[in-house]
Amino acid sequence: LERTAWWAIVSSDILQKMLLKTRPYEINEGDTDEVFKKNVDELCYAIEQKSTGKERMARIIEVLTKARNQFRQIPINYNPEFPLIGIVGEIFCRLNNFSNDNLIRRIEKFGAETWLSDITEWVWYTKVEHIRKLREARKRFSKDMLIAKIKNSFQKSDEHKLLKPFEEDFRGYEEPEVPEILEYN
Secondary structure (H helix, E strand, O other), rough: OOOHHHHHHHHHHHHHHHHHHHHHEEOOHHHOOOOOOOHHHHHHHHOOOOOOHHHHHHHHHHHHEEEHHHHOOHHHEEOOOOOOEEEOOOOHHHHOOOOOOOOHHHHHOOOOEEOOOOOOHHHHHEEEEHHHHOOOOOOOHHHHHHHHHHHHHHHHHHHHHHHHHHOOOOOOOOOOOOOHHHHHO
């Protein structure tokens, strides 16, 4: 269940990134939202089907690849003059359109592209904090630390598999790892 939930989080974040990367440049308003909504439904269906983990992962990758192709087919008028604005802050406010008064759409209307710190980033932050607290509690060589490290390894591997079809799309949008960001704190 935990691993499937992780796949759902990473996959939905990928679709969100494709939405944000495409929508500011769409020629026909609403095309990107339509592709996004349709593929979120497809993703949910793929995730909820009973199967082995391997089969489920394959279905999710298939849905994501199909979604990627649909996003790529949306007619756009790319404008290199549009600034790229990072959306950060408290997780609920940045992710909830009501709470942030549709901030992303408002920014897009002014001629900019946005990049959102997503749920995946928050999960990685909580994992880094968990490991830091284990170290502070002198549990560097404990069962809890071993479990945390193993989970991190599987989650990194799964995230890499899910992002693989989007390497070309997200080139230039690479994000630093959470520990690197925390060094600037």
